Amino acid sequence: MPEDSPLIQSLRTAVAAAPADVPLRLHLAELLLTEGQAEAAVTEAAVALQHAPGDAQARQLMARAMGMPQQPSPVAPSPEIPAASQPAPAAQRPGFDWQAAEEQVGDVVPPRFVEEPGTPTRADGQDDPGDAEAWDVERPEALRLADVGGMQEVKDRLEAAFLAPLRNPELQRLYGKSLRGGLLLYGPPGCGKTFIARAVAGELGASFLSVSVSDVLDMWTGNSERNMHEIFQTARRQAPCVVFLDELDALGAKRSRTLHGGLRNTVNQLLTELDGIDSGANDGVFVLAATNVPWDVDNALRRPGRLDRTLLVLPPDAPAREAILRYHLRDRPIESIDLGKLAKATDGLSGADLAHVCEAAAERALLDSARTGTVRMIGMKDLLAAAKEVLPSSEPWFASARNVAMFANEGGMYDDLIAYLKKRRKL
Ligand SMILES: Nc1ncnc2c1ncn2[C@@H]1O[C@H](COP(=O)(O)OP(=O)(O)O)[C@@H](O)[C@H]1O
Numbered sequence: 001m002p003e004d005s006p007l008i009q010s011l012r013t014a015v016a017a018a019p020a021d022v023p024l025r026l027h028l029a030e031l032l033l034t035e036g037q038a039e040a041a042v043t044e045a046a047v048a049l050q051h052a053p054g055d056a057q058a059r060q061l062m063a064r065a066m067g068m069p070q071q072p073s074p075v076a077p078s079p080e081i082p083a084a085s086q087p088a089p090a091a092q093r094p095g096f097d098w099q100a101a102e103e104q105v106g107d108v109v110p111p112r113f114v115e116e117p118g119t120p121t122r123a124d125g126q127d128d129p130g131d132a133e134a135w136d137v138e139r140p141e142a143l144r145l146a147d148v149g150g151m152q153e154v155k156d157r158l159e160a161a162f163l164a165p166l167r168n169p170e171l172q173r174l175y176g177k178s179l180r181g182g183l184l185l186y187g188p189p190g191c192g193k194t195f196i197a198r199a200v201a202g203e204l205g206a207s208f209l210s211v212s213v214s215d216v217l218d219m220w221t222g223n224s225e226r227n228m229h230e231i232f233q234t235a236r237r238q239a240p241c242v243v244f245l246d247e248l249d250a251l252g253a254k255r256s257r258t259l260h261g262g263l264r265n266t267v268n269q270l271l272t273e274l275d276g277i278d279s280g281a282n283d284g285v286f287v288l289a290a291t292n293v294p295w296d297v298d299n300a301l302r303r304p305g306r307l308d309r310t311l312l313v314l315p316p317d318a319p320a321r322e323a324i325l326r327y328h329l330r331d332r333p334i335e336s337i338d339l340g341k342l343a344k345a346t347d348g349l350s351g352a353d354l355a356h357v358c359e360a361a362a363e364r365a366l367l368d369s370a371r372t373g374t375v376r377m378i379g380m381k382d383l384l385a386a387a388k389e390v391l392p393s394s395e396p397w398f399a400s401a402r403n404v405a406m407f408a409n410e411g412g413m414y415d416d417l418i419a420y421l422k423k424r425r426k427l
């Protein structure tokens with residue numbers, strides 16, 4: 001492999017920092033090509049095409065990088081045509097007529113999804129991080145529960161247990177103290193706990209402060225107590241704010257981390273903060289927590305008034321899978337994808353598994369394009385083949401959960417889980 005020139009090296013760094021910046025990536029690809037690194041140029045052009053399907057410049061570069069005969073470019077205005085007969089050029093880039101390019105590809109790009117008109121699409125869940133705080137605070141107002149595909153039971157429970165009372169001060173007064181405490185989301189990894197927590201913050205019009213408990217412990221050994229306090233102080237300043245404690249089990253007394261000296265103190269600090277919410281010291285601070293291993297969560301944290309309510313987040317149901325697949329295919333060059341059919345073929349897969357399916361399908365189409373020298377779209381057969389290869393990553397989770405549900409269902413905590421296991425004939 002040839003050594004990258006310093007310019008290419010810094011371009012690579014820039015591209016890594018802004019992976020969705022298509023012109024930047026194409027610039028890198030162009031440079032790679034001039035330096036004789038055709039294969040690397042193909043790779044970059046292919047990624048650019050994933051971000052901007054149909055981008056004329058990307059396609060053209062791909063063709064050149066693959067050493068295909070230079071087709072008379074359909075978009076670059078040829079010198080013979082008198083300028084007057086060309087459509088008015090857009091100003092962005094000298095020598096490149098974006099408007100003409102768009103008109104061209106407008107006809108070329110095939111329908112992306114097979115669907116009825118008017119199907120709503122999912123909003124993008126990415127948000128700008130907040131600034132000037134020690135902890136990153138997001139404002140996920142764009143993300144709502146409606147963006148969480150399917151999972152109606154989870155939404156209903158959230159609405160009844162958390163959202164309706166918070167939205168309605170009358171109800172709050174009526175029920176008074178019974179509303180204290182937070183909610184613990186649990187379930188197999190990659191099935192939407194974090195996503196749902198963020199959507200809850202969006203529903204409440206609240207900021208979102210997400211902390212991984214194991215980070216709090218690992219990064220500041222000895223300082224975890226203070227950090228725990230600072231997290232809640234930040235949330236109070238940013239109220240209304242949802243504090244999301246991910247990997248709550250990292251504080252669990254049942255793990256080997258118990259040997260970690262400061263652990264007990266950190267748990268106590270968290271208890272103090274949680275109880276502070278009860279005293280009204282932090283109005284507008286809502287606590288959600290998540291764990292893949294609820295059986296490792298410290299019991300003290302689960303007492304009434306603390307994280308006393310649990311919500312099981314299972315692998316996505318069919319409508320959820322459809323939403324997730326749609327999201328992961330949003331920027332890829334796809335053709336005639338029947339999402340309903342694909343959702344049926346991916347039962348049991350988690351959100352993360354589904355992302356993987358889309359990735360693998362793109363890879364298949366890409367390899368194929370590179371092999372045949374003709375750029376082709378990602379089709380149903382790529383996705384179905386990928387779906388067959390990806391194994392449900394939550395199986396091992398269910399294997400452990402099954403034992404706990406059977407032998408340690410204290411206080412009926414795992415009733416929901418048992419019902420699901422029975423329904424799926426896993427128990
Ligand atoms: N019901 C859903 N609707 C839309 N996207 C979902 C849904 N469930 C999960 N996802 C997607 O799956 C990915 C993994 O979910 P995540 O919240 O990180 O899982 P967890 O926190 O449970 O490990 C997220 O990026 C999210 O985009």
Ligand SMILES: [Mg+2]
Nearest residue numbers: 193194195246
């Ligand atoms: Mg998560």
